[in-house]
Amino acid sequence: MRKFIFEEIENLPPMPETAIKIKELYNKDELSFKEMIEVIEEDPLLVADILKIANSPYYGFVHEVKDIEKAVVLLGMDMVTGFALYCTLNRDFDVDFSAYAITSDDFLKKSVIQSKIAYIWTHKESVLPTAAFLSEIGKVLIAKCAKKRGKNIYEYMVEKNIECDDAEEEICSITTPEVTAAIFERWNFSSKLVKIIRYSKNPEDAPNEYQKDAASLKVIRAVVDLKGEIEPDAKEKALPILERFSLDVDSFAKALNCNICSEGSIDSL
Structure with a gap:
């Protein structure tokens, strides 16, 4: 069954454009706060998905996280990058x-x-x-x-x-x-x-x-x-x-x- 799995991986569709941009930023030596925000904000569905996760009960923020910039400040670039990749690939x-x-x-x-x-x-x-x-x-x-x-x-x-x-x-x-x-x-x-x-x-x-x-x-x-x-x-x-x-x-x-x-x-x- 390993062969089946690796064939499935080879046949995966290309990454969505937004995910590609996020990955390219993530792979840089230093993540750019400004560039990451700009890429995420190009995709309104992605913004909504990330904010939904950030405002879930599991993080317990006292105040609602209303924008991506605030989410990045509170959670950090790496974690928001993870959210963004998950949400785009999940589709x-x-x-x-x-x-x-x-x-x-x-x-x-x-x-x-x-x-x-x-x-x-x-x-x-x-x-x-x-x-x-x-x-x-x-x-x-x-x-x-x-x-x-x-x-x-x-x-x-x-x-x-x-x-x-x-x-x-x-x-x-x-x-x-x-x-x-x-x-x-x-x-x-x-x-x-x-x-x-x-x-x-x-x-x-x-x-x-x-x-x-x-x-x-x-x-x-x-x-x-x-x-x-x-x-x-x-x-x-x-x-x-x-x-x-x-x-x-x-x-x-x-x-x-x-x-x-x-x-x-x-x-x-």
Whole structure:
């Protein structure tokens, strides 16, 4: 089934024009605040989608975020870039997450919560919030693969009492990080973003300069379940990885304990 997945990646449609412009800006050595705002504001639907995410209950801003400039100030360029890429690419994907027993809203909530943890943990001057937000996109193609095989990934996870990545590996011979990385590599995203996502399954295999970020992403993905809820045993799951890669346990605990699971929902984008 790996062959099926990689054929699907090769046959992906070209990126939307707005996404291409955002990617080109993101791949520069320094993101331009002014240029990014101008590109996003060219697409009114994108502006509405980003503001919807920024004003979701999961970020808990006291006042409504009414414009993109304010969103960038509050969330940082990297995170808003992640939102923008997700929203533009989401329009072109044929999305069916029934193999994971989740909805598109659940998927978006997981992405948002992961990016929020990364944002609090590492602060906004980091690629990690973007990687955490975009890292699950590979599930779109793995779900398609599982459906083709007549398999349900969630049911397999429950039956075998295994993690999602392991169920994906057994059913489709590939995992979400590998597929997501291959998609962004196909579209010529920055090598750093691609490698952090690719090695988040096995950070010990990453080049030294990406190892800690890959391990951080592994932790974040492990503690947020498919529906975007914090796992009950999140701290127990995280601690061995945090200690192995000498990551900051206290700051991670602070990020995890923040009020990021407020009641509410995000309407479908």
